[in-house]
Amino acid sequence: MLKIKRGRMIYKNWLRENFLKGKKPGRSFLKKNISTECLVIGGGIAGLHAALKLIDSGKKVVLLEKTICGGSSSGQSGGFLSPESEEDMSALTKRYDKKSAKTIYGIPKKGVELIANNIKKYKFKCDFRKQDSLLISAKESHNKKIFEEARAKKAANLPHKILNKAELKKIHPGKNYLMGLRYPGSYGIDSFAYCREMKNLLVKKGVKIYEGSEVKKINGNTAITRFGSAKARDIIICVDKLRDEIGGDFSKKYYHLQTYIAISEPLNREEMKSIFPNGELMCWDTNWDYAYYRPVFENRILVGGSSAMTAYMKKERHSPEVINYFIGDLKSNFPKIKNVKFTHYWAGLIDVTKDLVPIADYEPKNKSIQYALGCAGLNWAAYCGDYLARRAVNPKNTRDLSEFLGANRKFFISDKVQSILGKKISFFISHLRHFLK
Numbered sequence: 368m369l370k371i372k373r374g375r376m377i378y379k380n381w382l383r384e385n386f387l388k389g390k391k392p393g394r395s396f397l398k399k400n401i402s403t404e405c406l407v408i409g410g411g412i413a414g415l416h417a418a419l420k421l422i423d424s425g426k427k428v429v430l431l432e433k434t435i436c437g438g439s440s441s442g443q444s445g446g447f448l449s450p451e452s453e454e455d456m457s458a459l460t461k462r463y464d465k466k467s468a469k470t471i472y473g474i475p476k477k478g479v480e481l482i483a484n485n486i487k488k489y490k491f492k493c494d495f496r497k498q499d500s501l502l503i504s505a506k507e508s509h510n511k512k513i514f515e516e517a518r519a520k521k522a523a524n525l526p527h528k529i530l531n532k533a534e535l536k537k538i539h540p541g542k543n544y545l546m547g548l549r550y551p552g553s554y555g556i557d558s559f560a561y562c563r564e565m566k567n568l569l570v571k572k573g574v575k576i577y578e579g580s581e582v583k584k585i586n587g588n589t590a591i592t593r594f595g596s597a598k599a600r601d602i603i604i605c606v607d608k609l610r611d612e613i614g615g616d617f618s619k620k621y622y623h624l625q626t627y628i629a630i631s632e633p634l635n636r637e638e639m640k641s642i643f644p645n646g647e648l649m650c651w652d653t654n655w656d657y658a659y660y661r662p663v664f665e666n667r668i669l670v671g672g673s674s675a676m677t678a679y680m681k682k683e684r685h686s687p688e689v690i691n692y693f694i695g696d697l698k699s700n701f702p703k704i705k706n707v708k709f710t711h712y713w714a715g716l717i718d719v720t721k722d723l724v725p726i727a728d729y730e731p732k733n734k735s736i737q738y739a740l741g742c743a744g745l746n747w748a749a750y751c752g753d754y755l756a757r758r759a760v761n762p763k764n765t766r767d768l769s770e771f772l773g774a775n776r777k778f779f780i781s782d783k784v785q786s787i788l789g790k791k792i793s794f795f796i797s798h799l800r801h802f803l804k
């Protein structure tokens with residue numbers, strides 16, 4: 368592995384910096400008591416998609432966001448827009464029967480379509496790139512993961528191609544790579560830019576958006592902020608790091624996984640060709656703490672990954688050693704980029720549930736309030752926001768997915784056992800069991 372000099376990168380979300388380029392995002396916070404038909408709390412991908420569905424269904428909509436739309440996970444992501452997020456087809460077929468696995472796989476797939484369709488329909492500028500996915504094995508013992516995933520995709524009739532070492536070399540000649548699995552249907556996006564485009568679209572369509580407006584608590588159907596309140600017939604809560612004051616028991620149901628991203632300076636043509644001689648791909652490897660990377664705006668490379676040590680930390684850890692490991696790995700596979708500098712890096716906590724499938728459900732005592740929680744992936748978040756909005760507008764015509772997304776589904780570690788083990792350990796054990804299966 369090549370040694371990386373420390374202290375070169377700055378800790379900053381490059382996506383946000385690049386989009387805003389020194390401009391302020393222009394907040395307007397809630398200063399009065401208002402009422403509306405539908406209230407969305409949280410302006411990440413889930414909340415923005417909920418608001419879009421509601422306004423397009425003719426509802427009066429208000430959205431309250433703590434910081435700025437896209438200010439949390441949704442605006443920090445690596446922008447891998449693929450039906451696979453934490454869950455690929457082989458993982459799903461181990462947990463569910465064939466029909467259910469297909470239904471669940473279809474949810475993030477639909478989420479990808481929702482996002483891609485918005486980008487095309489509204490001509491959003493968000494570095495939208497068609498990039499096939501490439502799953503790579505760099506260890507003999509991991510090749511079975513490639514075969515397993517190919518088998519699961521074949522059984523579900525999903526397009527894919529296994530690549531042996533020689534075939535892989537032609538499209539992605541990493542020195543240590545042994546096998547690959549390529550499949551279509553995935554895209555790269557600048558997720559911060561997408562959130563800001565969505566915000567502008569919603570404002571144009573008539574949604575009243577208040578940024579810098581954290582909901583402190585909910586009384587009945589009224590959300591209270593520091594300087595005002597919003598009363599609504601229907602409330603859709605799509606916040607991260609849910610606190611008891613607005614989540615009650617639901618706040619037990621999620622934890623987070625920490626991941627890191629870094630972005631390089633622009634590459635020249637030859638450097639980029641040395642990694643992708645036959646066109647762009649979005650790549651990740653078969654390791655548990657998988658590395659992921661893809662080309663982005665201005666011919667830069669975005670690299671991401673996490674480590675077992677930092678994934679379950681309670682708070683973000685802003686230190687570059689984890690991401691430096693992945694940068695070093697990439698450089699040792701592609702020596703032509705050994706002198707390319709990585710300029711920015713950042714960390715983020717992705718909200719997750721114990722089984723890595725989100726919760727999209729009603730408040731048990733009040734069906735006019737719904738929650739989307741632990742949406743691990745842009746795709747799941749888009750789908751869950753849209754799904755809850757459809758349920759608010761037209762519950763009878765919305766397919767009920769409580770079996771998969773309901774808060775009361777069975778988890779390997781129950782809430783009772785979790786209260787003894789603690790959240791961190793319960794989530795760690797649940798995920799470990801899941802990945803080792």
Ligand SMILES: Cc1cc2nc3c(=O)[nH]c(=O)nc-3n(C[C@H](O)[C@H](O)[C@H](O)COP(=O)(O)OP(=O)(O)OC[C@H]3O[C@@H](n4cnc5c(N)ncnc54)[C@H](O)[C@@H]3O)c2cc1C
Nearest residue numbers: 409411412413433441444445446447582607715744745748
């Ligand atoms: C570093 C990183 C890289 C990632 N890379 C990828 C990737 O490549 N591909 C992928 O699919 N996914 C990726 N993810 C995951 C993905 O970004 C998230 O799963 C997804 O964006 C979650 O969207 P969300 O709308 O549910 O949550 P969020 O984006 O977290 O939105 C929740 C919003 O609620 C607001 N909020 C919180 N509390 C309150 C309150 N009390 N009142 C009002 N507002 C509140 C927050 O400020 C926030 O804006 C990544 C995540 C991170 C952190």
